[in-house]
Amino acid sequence: MNIPALGTLRPHQTIPKWLTSNPVAVPYFDGLKMVFILKALKDLDEAEANKAIDAFLQRDSKDRSFAGKYVFANYLQTAEFTDEDDLRCQIESEGDVWKHVHPSEVFISIRRHDLAVYVQITAECDWEPEHGLQIIYRRGCELSRVSSQDGHLTHTDAYDLPEDQDKIA
Numbered sequence: 001m002n003i004p005a006l007g008t009l010r011p012h013q014t015i016p017k018w019l020t021s022n023p024v025a026v027p028y029f030d031g032l033k034m035v036f037i038l039k040a041l042k043d044l045d046e047a048e049a050n051k052a053i054d055a056f057l058q059r060d061s062k063d064r065s066f067a068g069k070y071v072f073a074n075y076l077q078t079a080e081f082t083d084e085d086d087l088r089c090q091i092e093s094e095g096d097v098w099k100h101v102h103p104s105e106v107f108i109s110i111r112r113h114d115l116a117v118y119v120q121i122t123a124e125c126d127w128e129p130e131h132g133l134q135i136i137y138r139r140g141c142e143l144s145r146v147s148s149q150d151g152h153l154t155h156t157d158a159y160d161l162p163e164d165q166d167k168i169a
Contacts, residue, residue, distance in 0.1 A: 003036075003046070005054055006036050007022055009038065017039075018039050018040060020035060021035055024036060027060045028059045028063060034104070034106050035105050036106045037106070038107075038108045039107055039108065041108065048110075051117070051140070052108065052117035052141075053108060053119070055140030057140075059137070059141070067135055067143055067146060068094045070146035070168050071094075072097045074146055075097055100127060101126075105121075106121050106122075107119075107120040108120075111153045118136055118138055119136065119137045119140045120134055120153065121136070122134050128148055131148035131149055131150070132149040133148060134147055134149045136153055145169070147169065155167050155168070155169075
């Protein structure tokens with residue numbers, strides 16, 4: 001598979017059907033270098049994968065700021081149900097939430113329902129060390145989900161809901 005924006009891809013160390021990039025600068029996180037992992041994409045998905053990755057690499061700190069309200073909502077939801085001693089951090093505003101998010105990898109995959117390519121940013125976060133955080137963009141440009149890392153690309157997939165009930169957080 002040829003993904004020019006990611007450079008040379010190699011088989012993933014533990015899952016050979018996946019392809020892994022060298023670290024790539026991600027404008028969304030002000031140039032932080034992150035590894036991209038393409039999950040079981042077939043060669044015929046190459047054009048859509050290229051489009052989604054290129055679109056995602058166009059996202060910048062303004063897009064991250066927009067997603068911040070959903071990331072902060074994720075924090076507030078966790079804080080509501082977590083004992084203060086177990087929460088590990090106190091975040092006062094949307095603007096401060098990113099100080100507590102530690103991005104790790106970017107996964108590229110295809111959703112079975114709509115066959116669109118999704119870009120999934122995974123991260124550790126101070127308020128939820130067990131489940132972390134995921135920020136997902138449909139086709140690399142449309143924010144589609146912010147949640148703990150649960151393996152689902154959309155809210156409707158996570159809760160087996162009709163498509164018209166999908167939401168970001």
